[in-house]
Amino acid sequence: MNFASDNWAGATPEVMAALHRANDGAAPAYGNDALTRRVTGLFSEVFETDVQVWFTGTGTASNSLGLAALSRPGGLVFCSSEAHIHVDEWGATEFQSQGMKLVAVPQAAGRMAPEALAEMMARYPEGSRYGVPVALSLTNATELGTVYAPAGVQALTGLARARGLAVHMDGARFGNAVAASGATPAELTWKAGVDFLSFGGTKNGCWAAEAIVVFAPDRLHDLAARRQRAGHTFSKARFVAAQFEAYLTDGNWLRWARAANARAEQLRAGLRGTGPAWLGWESEANEVFAVLPRAAIAAVRAAGGTLYEWPAEAMGGQLGPDEDLVRLVTSWATTADEVERFLSLVG
Ligand SMILES: Cc1ncc(COP(=O)(O)O)c(C=O)c1O
CATH class of the missing domain: 3.40.640.10 (Type I PLP-dependent aspartate aminotransferase-like (Major domain))
Structure with a gap:
């Protein structure tokens, strides 16, 4: 992940x-x-x-x-x-x-x-x-x-x-x-x-x-x-x-980029619902910005996953006290299973 x-x-x-x-x-x-x-x-x-x-x-x-x-x-x-x-x-x-x-x-x-x-x-x-x-x-x-x-x-x-x-x-x-x-x-x-x-x-x-x-x-x-x-x-x-x-x-190059973009879209689709994790804003390429409960971020990291926190100002004060904005980047090598695993940990 x-x-x-x-x-x-x-x-x-x-x-x-x-x-x-x-x-x-x-x-x-x-x-x-x-x-x-x-x-x-x-x-x-x-x-x-x-x-x-x-x-x-x-x-x-x-x-x-x-x-x-x-x-x-x-x-x-x-x-x-x-x-x-x-x-x-x-x-x-x-x-x-x-x-x-x-x-x-x-x-x-x-x-x-x-x-x-x-x-x-x-x-x-x-x-x-x-x-x-x-x-x-x-x-x-x-x-x-x-x-x-x-x-x-x-x-x-x-x-x-x-x-x-x-x-x-x-x-x-x-x-x-x-x-x-x-x-x-x-x-x-x-x-x-x-x-x-x-x-x-x-x-x-x-x-x-x-x-x-x-x-x-x-x-x-x-x-x-x-x-x-x-x-x-x-x-x-x-x-x-x-x-x-x-x-x-x-x-x-376009095949690899399409693969990365498709995995990002899979992430976005999983985060668009009404769960505790939500999309910060809509994006189109291979970077996804999501708001996650801190406990979910810890769970992802405990499972060996990697992600970065992103400055919360980008959300203009919309974050709850126990939430952080994170950036998720996919690549040619990201698999659909990795995405599913991530979504099941944060959902
Ligand atoms: C938008 C953008 N431009 C340029 C770069 C180039 O960075 P580097 O000098 O690390 O290859 C990056 C890398 O993160 C980037 O995201």
């Missing part, structure tokens, strides 16, 4: 087999190998356009180095108040960009409303003394398990583009967003106004395989140098490429 994080899951057998295959013999280093070139082609096929692909080892590196490649003195990046870049990355974007400022926009269940973004952007008019708006960063699937459909992305990117801002998408769980929305990777990104994407593989069946996928290369400066200097230019890039080849071939 691992619901702590999709980062706790292992790599899929397909990814492990691909690593073994790539281990055969020698190959040119630093991404000059045939496999890395082939995988760049695969990314272009998946996104239905020519893309640049920059491997990194972590989502934090993808986010911070990509955004840093837009940096300007006094630069401002608008993101949701729950954005991983804002809450969890130890100031990596601020550091890599030599001090760009993240501006937190209010969100509801992880999604920014266009009105909230417009209102925040209006506080930073052209020529103001507060800084220079540079970018909008969206996360899909969001940190709170919800998903932007293409129209939702477009409503926000339209506002950003009207001000000349570049648009970044944090896709640590991009596979889960594609699987949940039913949209194509292209519809959720460049066709909806996204300039570059942090494309995550690690949470969905790889290990340490992440990439910055660039749709508008003219907007990003010195990305190669920034990645090199940050220590994310892999000498044995073929092992990252091998993971992505297995990931993208035959739609494996």
